[in-house]
Amino acid sequence: MSASTTSGRIVIAERLTGAARLAELAKIKVARKRKDRMIEFVLLLAACVSVFTTLAIVYILLKESLVFFSDVPVWSFLTDTQWTPLFDDAHFGIAVLLSGTLSSSLVALFIAIPLGTIIAIYLSEFANHRLREVLKPVLELLSGVPTIIYGFFALLVITPLLQEIYPGLPTFNILSAGLVMGIMIIPYVSSLSEDAMRAVPMSLREGSYAMGATRFQTATRVVVPAAFSGIASAYILGISRAVGETMILAVAAGMQPNLTLNPLEPAATITSFIVQVALGDLPHGSVGYQTIFAAGLTLLLITLMFNLLGHWLRRKYREAY
Amino acid sequence: MPSTITLPDDAPVLKAQSKNLDFYYGAFKALTGVTMPIYENRVTALIGPSGCGKSTYLRCFNRMHDLYPGHRYDGKIELYPDDVDILDHAVDPIEVRMRISMVFQKPNPFPKSIFENVAYGLRVRGEKSVSYLEDKVEAALRAAAIWGEVKDRMSESATNLSGGQQQRLCIARSLATDPEIILFDEPTSALDPIATGSIEELIGEIKNKVTILIVTHNMQQAARVSDYVAYMYLGEMVEYGVTKDIFMKPKRQETEDYITGRFG
Amino acid sequence: MSRKTDRSKELRAIIKSHKRWDVIFGLVGLGAIALAILTLVALFAQMVIDGFPRISVEFFANFPSRRAGQAGILSAWVGSFFVMIVTALFAIPVGIASAIYLEEYARKNWFTDVIEINISNLAGVPSIVYGLLALGLFVYTFGFGQSILSAGLTLALLILPIVIVTTREALRAIPQTVREGAYACGATKWQVVSDHLVPYGMPGILTGVIIGLSRAIGETAPIITIGALTFIAFLPPMPFTGDPAAGLFDWLFSPFTVMPIQIFNWTSRPDPAFHANAAAASLVLVFLTLGMNGLAIWLRYRLRKNIKW
Numbered sequence: 004m005s006a007s008t009t010s011g012r013i014v015i016a017e018r019l020t021g022a023a024r025l026a027e028l029a030k031i032k033v034a035r036k037r038k039d040r041m042i043e044f045v046l047l048l049a050a051c052v053s054v055f056t057t058l059a060i061v062y063i064l065l066k067e068s069l070v071f072f073s074d075v076p077v078w079s080f081l082t083d084t085q086w087t088p089l090f091d092d093a094h095f096g097i098a099v100l101l102s103g104t105l106s107s108s109l110v111a112l113f114i115a116i117p118l119g120t121i122i123a124i125y126l127s128e129f130a131n132h133r134l135r136e137v138l139k140p141v142l143e144l145l146s147g148v149p150t151i152i153y154g155f156f157a158l159l160v161i162t163p164l165l166q167e168i169y170p171g172l173p174t175f176n177i178l179s180a181g182l183v184m185g186i187m188i189i190p191y192v193s194s195l196s197e198d199a200m201r202a203v204p205m206s207l208r209e210g211s212y213a214m215g216a217t218r219f220q221t222a223t224r225v226v227v228p229a230a231f232s233g234i235a236s237a238y239i240l241g242i243s244r245a246v247g248e249t250m251i252l253a254v255a256a257g258m259q260p261n262l263t264l265n266p267l268e269p270a271a272t273i274t275s276f277i278v279q280v281a282l283g284d285l286p287h288g289s290v291g292y293q294t295i296f297a298a299g300l301t302l303l304l305i306t307l308m309f310n311l312l313g314h315w316l317r318r319k320y321r322e323a324y
Numbered sequence: 325m326p327s328t329i330t331l332p333d334d335a336p337v338l339k340a341q342s343k344n345l346d347f348y349y350g351a352f353k354a355l356t357g358v359t360m361p362i363y364e365n366r367v368t369a370l371i372g373p374s375g376c377g378k379s380t381y382l383r384c385f386n387r388m389h390d391l392y393p394g395h396r397y398d399g400k401i402e403l404y405p406d407d408v409d410i411l412d413h414a415v416d417p418i419e420v421r422m423r424i425s426m427v428f429q430k431p432n433p434f435p436k437s438i439f440e441n442v443a444y445g446l447r448v449r450g451e452k453s454v455s456y457l458e459d460k461v462e463a464a465l466r467a468a469a470i471w472g473e474v475k476d477r478m479s480e481s482a483t484n485l486s487g488g489q490q491q492r493l494c495i496a497r498s499l500a501t502d503p504e505i506i507l508f509d510e511p512t513s514a515l516d517p518i519a520t521g522s523i524e525e526l527i528g529e530i531k532n533k534v535t536i537l538i539v540t541h542n543m544q545q546a547a548r549v550s551d552y553v554a555y556m557y558l559g560e561m562v563e564y565g566v567t568k569d570i571f572m573k574p575k576r577q578e579t580e581d582y583i584t585g586r587f588g
Numbered sequence: 589m590s591r592k593t594d595r596s597k598e599l600r601a602i603i604k605s606h607k608r609w610d611v612i613f614g615l616v617g618l619g620a621i622a623l624a625i626l627t628l629v630a631l632f633a634q635m636v637i638d639g640f641p642r643i644s645v646e647f648f649a650n651f652p653s654r655r656a657g658q659a660g661i662l663s664a665w666v667g668s669f670f671v672m673i674v675t676a677l678f679a680i681p682v683g684i685a686s687a688i689y690l691e692e693y694a695r696k697n698w699f700t701d702v703i704e705i706n707i708s709n710l711a712g713v714p715s716i717v718y719g720l721l722a723l724g725l726f727v728y729t730f731g732f733g734q735s736i737l738s739a740g741l742t743l744a745l746l747i748l749p750i751v752i753v754t755t756r757e758a759l760r761a762i763p764q765t766v767r768e769g770a771y772a773c774g775a776t777k778w779q780v781v782s783d784h785l786v787p788y789g790m791p792g793i794l795t796g797v798i799i800g801l802s803r804a805i806g807e808t809a810p811i812i813t814i815g816a817l818t819f820i821a822f823l824p825p826m827p828f829t830g831d832p833a834a835g836l837f838d839w840l841f842s843p844f845t846v847m848p849i850q851i852f853n854w855t856s857r858p859d860p861a862f863h864a865n866a867a868a869a870s871l872v873l874v875f876l877t878l879g880m881n882g883l884a885i886w887l888r889y890r891l892r893k894n895i896k897w
Contacts, residue, residue, distance in 0.1 A: 035776050042778045043693050049685030050694070053706045053752070056745050060717060063724035118620045125617025129610075131393075138621060140885060145628055147881045149806025151848045152870045155855045156631045159863060186627045210432040213386060214445040214497070215422035219609040224444070229435045240712075247714025249809040250848075254855055274716050274809070281719070281813045287728055295813075299720040303713065310712050406596075418603050419596075450602045 064303060067296030074290075080297070086260040086271075088294045089280075095294065097301055099262040103177065103270035104305075107252055108245040110181025110266050111188055115241050118185075119192025120234070126193070127200040128222040139194075146190040154254030157183040162255065175257025175269035184251050192241045199233020200226050232320035239313035243306050249274035273302045327359065328575050330565035332552070338404055339364035339505065339535045340385070345411075346398035347380055347389070347559075354380045355559045357399075362505070367527060367536040369550035369567070371543055373582065377559040378539045382507050385410070385537065386424045387417035403504075422449065425498035429510040431490035433482035433497075438474050441482045441493055445501040460500050467533070468496035469526050488519025495526060499534070506530075508538040512545065524549050543583060547571050555579045635874065639867030647868060651821040652850065656861035661869050663820045664850035667736070668805055670824060670839060671846055674740020675747065675804050680797055682744070683751030688781055690752070691759045711749040718746045719813025727814055734815040736824060737840040742810050747800035754796025758789035791891035795884045802880035806873060808848035819853070820845040847873045 072080070075095045083096025122142070126135050162179040166172045172179075203226050211221040227234065257269030258279040271279065277295045286292065340362040347355035355377050362368050370378040380389075387410065389395040397411040403423070410420045425445075433441050440447075442461045451457060461478075465471040470492040474485075482493055491511060498506050508527070512520040527536060527549050540546050546553055547567060554564045555578070563570065563579045574580045581587060650660025686707075694700040722742035732738045762785055770780040786793070824842035825834035847869060854866035 039776050039778055043689070046685045046689035046693060049682045050689040050703050052682050052686065052745075053710055053748060054703055056710060056721070056748070057706045059725055060713070060721045063721055064717075067724060118623065121613075121617055121620045122624070125613070125621070129614055129617055141625060141628075142621070144878065144881070145624060147802065147877060148628075148631065149808070149848055149873055149877055151806070151808045151851050151855075152631070152635070152874060155851065155866055155870060156634065158855065160630065160634050183627075186624060189624055204432075206428060206430060206432040207434060209388060209391070209426075210428060210434065210494070210497075211444070211448075212391060213388065213421055213426040213428075214448055214501070215418050215603075216444075216448045217418060217603070217606045217610050219613050220448050220606060222613075224448075225434050231435075243712050243714075247716070249714070249716045250852070253809075254852065274714065277716055277720070278809060278812050281723075281815060296720060296724070299717055303717055306712060306714060307709075310709060416600070416603060418607070419599060422599055422603075448606075449599070450606070 060303070064296055064300040067293050068300045071293040071297040074293075075297075084262055086262075086276075089291055093290065095297075096262075097273075097298065099260045100271055100273045100276050100298060101301075102262050102264055103252075103256070103260070103272040104246055104274070106264045106266050106270065107177050107181045107184065107248075107256065107272055108242065110178060111184035111245045111248075112241060114182060114185025115188035115192050115245070116238060119189045119237070119241065120196055122189065122193040123196035123200060123234075123237075124222050124227065127197045128218060128226060142190045142193060145187060148187070150187065150248065150250040151254070153183050153187055154180070154251040157251055157255035169267070172267060173257075173269055175255065175259070176267055177252075177256050177270050178266040180252050180255040181266055183255070184245060184248055187248075187251070188241045188244050191244055192237045195237035195240060196230070196234045199230035199237065202233065203229045232317050235316045235320070236313050239309050239316070243309045243313075246305055246309070247274065247302065249278060253278045273298050327357075327561045328563045328565075329359070329361075330563075330569065330575065331361065332363075332566050336363040336366060338362070340401060340403050342381075342384075342399065342401045344399040345381070345384065345401065347377075347384060348394075348396040348398070349380075350394040353559065355384075358556075358559075358561045360554055360561055360564055362535060362537055363552065364535050365531055365533075366551040367531050367538060367549055368552045368554065369546040370537070370539045370554050370556060371541070371546050371582075372556035372562075373587070374541070375558075376556040378556050379509055380559075381556070382509055382537060382539050385505065385507055386421050386426050387411075388426070390417045422501065423503060424505045424507065425501065425503040426507040426509065427491070427494050427498055427511050430514045431487060431494050433485070433490050433493055435481065435483060437479045438482050438485075438493065439478040442496050442500050445497060449501070461496075464496040464500035465493075467499050467530060468492045469522065469529070470496060486519075488515050488522060491515060491519065491523060492526065495523075495530075499530065503534060505535045505537060508536065508540075510539055510541060513541065520545075543571075555582060557582070632874075635867045635871045637867075638864050639869070639871045642864050642868035643871065652819060652853075653821075656859060656865055659854075659862070659865050661847065661850055661872065663823060664845050664847045664869065665872070666823050667820070667844040668846040670736050670844070671739045671743065671811075672801060672805060674736060674840070675743040676797070676801060678741055678744035679747050679751050679800060683748050683797075683800075684755050684786070684793060686748070687752045687755035687759060688785070691756050692777065692781055692785070707749050707752055710745075711753075714809075715746060715807055716809040716813060718742055719810035721745070722810060722814050733841055734843060735841040736844045738814050739811050739844070739846070742814065743804040743807060746807065746810065747804050750800040750803065751793075751796050754799065755789070755793045758792025758796070759785055761792065762788050791887055795887045795891070798880050798884040798887070802877045802884070805846075805880070806848055806877050808852055811846055811849055812852070847876075 080095050080097055082098070083094050084098060085094035086096050086099035087094045126138060130138065157179045161183055162172070162174060162176065165179055207225055207229055208221055211225040216224070252272050253275040256272070256275060258271050258275050259269050260276065261268055261270040263270060277298055280291050280295050283291070338361055342358050342360050345355055345358040346353060358381055370381060372378050383389055384397065384401060399411070400409045401411050402408070403410050408415060434444065436444070439461055442464050443457045446457055446460055462471065465474060470489060473489060482490065485493060512523050515523065524545060527538070530536070538550065550567050552565065553567045553570045555562045555570065557578060563574060563576045565575070570579065571583060574583060647660045648665065649662055650658060651662050653659040690700065690703065694703070719742065722738055726732045726738040726741055727734055766784060766788070767780055770784050775783065820843060824839035824844055826839060827834055827836045851866050851869045851873065854862040854869065
């Protein structure tokens, strides 16, 4: 009698004993080990897909940008005040697009950070359990709506509304897009901030209450400072999200490059510019084609910078609770 | 079973008294009929095995239970000399906590500077005058026997201090507001023996200014530090008396069993 | 005695003024939440008011047309459907496999750190950068063209971090004693994973997959960047249909459009009749997205109730 390995199941007949049994088991062990090692390798390959993705992103952006920068000097890219890449007399001043990204992000964060923080404090320190269980998923819905629909909302509802208040407002403007972006980003800020606050141990709150503090005093003087690194991370996430947003701006802010910080005008951002070019004809290897990669590289560097900042902040101020 | 209370002969002044106190966590009855005197400027210790209700009883004194849903007080805790029942619904727990402070089992300094930690109770009261705060903070840190160690680093974070120092800081924080009673909830169980010794010494020093109620699972500590001891078991107070008497000749068999370590 | 009552009165006044802030902040907090919810309600109301009248069987069965009244989302929802299939076919196995590797096999060394840092970084990369990656890599370098395959792979890479993170959490929630019990019976690591961990973690894994797909279905920017055309009045060729008969995989390489792009196209037109179409299509898309999100949340809730370790 011997062992059979039919369809992976190991059936060891009972008659085998002693040295023969050990030998049989050793044979099975070798086969299983080989199979296991193969499986581990396949799984490792899967895990490497993410590394591959990052490398591919960097490679593609760099490759096309290098071609771009062989034509356009980096200095003029950074300092030119016009962005007219598809004209005969082409100018490539990224500052124009950056102004749009900056003004739209500022408007959005002006809404998202205060409201997000207030909501987080309220849900964490004031609301009772049942209210929190109801409100949290509802807030998450805000971040679940596809951004194209937010863009639609900004253009066709918010802009007319704003035009009632300020009749001179152009149809495409940064303000409208920025406001809607802000509302969309609220859950990112509030959810992470709230998690950070809930992680603050009850013993700190008890220490504060034991000194005769009110709920508001405890929340603002003890809990929020204690959750600082988590709240900072939440803010950084909000900033990243605002900088990388595309469709709301593409639909509602117009895609006209405009060097201004005035949100009452239309402007293009780095992201909406890429969309605009992609909507047109993009012959491989043309100037337009390379420009979007240079713009994309700039965007990636900015978001990377914020990610690193968030990482560093977390490292430095991480409270061990 | 009724508790055995032996009041002291030398008529000290009564600071507070619990009268037939029951306490419920939801449907669970955690305290039954606890009646006990707390004498002014004396140290009263609560001892008993885990889960006997001593921390639960302590936390009634500063209405800590109010922070959590499902709590119910039945009975009174009277505070003198104004005869107010601090468990009454009409009494604001915040006001109670401004008169009765607490030091916790695990030191819980706020993530703020040493100065701000001690000044917290005063700031919460609306005190803004910098010179006033500085004076009170220094007085509290001196009373907590830690002034010398921190006077040159008042703006550093309190979390950089050692465990024993943090606990003395928390005691200073409690002292800064001139409370009438300080509640100590197993204040040394998270500390090493040397730090424990310094805290016990401190308790002996500050009892002249403030009434102290201390929960401890360490009988020797209770014997060293307190004037009166209450032995609790399963939510009831079994015996109360002068410390020496309780430890040398307890009147109840249950007390003797606990003290001699027959169970614990 | 009167000094004490004076002090008491003072304290009580101070407490009262401080407690006022409790009330004020409570109102402000609720107000902030109300503002957010109001926006959501306004969004929905507008979609329903403008779009609901356009919802009909024809709307689902018609191709887009220059005449607003006859335009429909057939090519869009079919396109979305096929792109989602490709996305799921790639993201699910790769995501689960990555998570299994990281949770159960990986050793604590620099290489594992690199992988984990990459995953958390990628979660923060803007979606349009994925579009650029797809354009350069899938469309041109690999030569997949502006096709369903490119779109599906791009979205799969986009949602990969979501699938990986939620699968890891699902695996982590399984107690160590289960693994030990399986090992004690003589199982190999892979047998423990495939016989026990994946089946027990399935609800959590499914939740993550559904959330990922609900995110993918609403993505516009990467698909635009690939070059999905916005006026598609035909369906991808189904295998063995048409004349000459389409091959088994021709549909993968076909031009296509998806729901968000159709909405984008209609929103960009000045004619308000098309805005009604956009609203209707948005309604359908939101229904799909939130429906999937809701399904995922419900699954997570059911999971917490049923499995008691």
